[in-house]
Amino acid sequence: MGEDSKDRAKSGIFKERIKDYMGKSDLLLELYSNLSTTGAVTFSSKALVNKMLSHTNLQGAKLIVELGGGDGSITQGIVDRMDPGSELLVFEISKSFCESMEKMFPQQNVRIINDSAENIADYLEGRKVDYILSSLPFSFIPPEVKDAILSNSKIALNQSGYFIQICYSYLLKNLFKKHFDKVSLSFTLKNLPPAFVMVCS
């Protein structure tokens, strides 16, 4: 390759990197600008996503729902593990996050839904869900909406289904106990801030 072509190739790579960086910084800006609905200052770390998904066996799951898709960090973990024949519905109230996730996940079996999580039943066409994976900021959500999300999620799950939640406060356990018979808990320091994973059934 001549010097000119090398320079052009390098500048192409550089532009791609700038684009990636801008994409990530735009996502963070969206996160910070809407703290009352996003409830977080960073997205979930890969270690936290792995911890959350270690409580699942997505192979064989037919219908999976994610609540609060955000930057798609958990979505990516789910997509990497789910069967090609299964379907993933991702609820997210931010239009910008939805537009970004639609580009990240163009596959036909991933549906990005720009609606609030309590409306889950409107999109299921009577089907039951195997796993609901949530990173919703429950500490910031009004009580009546919290209760609607959790009771509608419980109804949506099949009998052996699980609702799995990432959260930063141990006290939220009481909220999940109101809606689910069993709630177990694990913890990871490998996230900023350190986080709990609540597994509800």
Ligand SMILES: C[S@@+](CC[C@H](N)C(=O)[O-])C[C@H]1O[C@@H](n2cnc3c(N)ncnc32)[C@H](O)[C@@H]1O
């Ligand atoms: C803490 S962020 C998590 C983002 C990403 N999944 C992660 O783990 O880093 C919570 C996300 O939930 C979304 N959200 C908040 N309330 C919601 C609701 N009622 N329905 C759907 N999404 C909601 C926010 O816009 C935000 O993107």
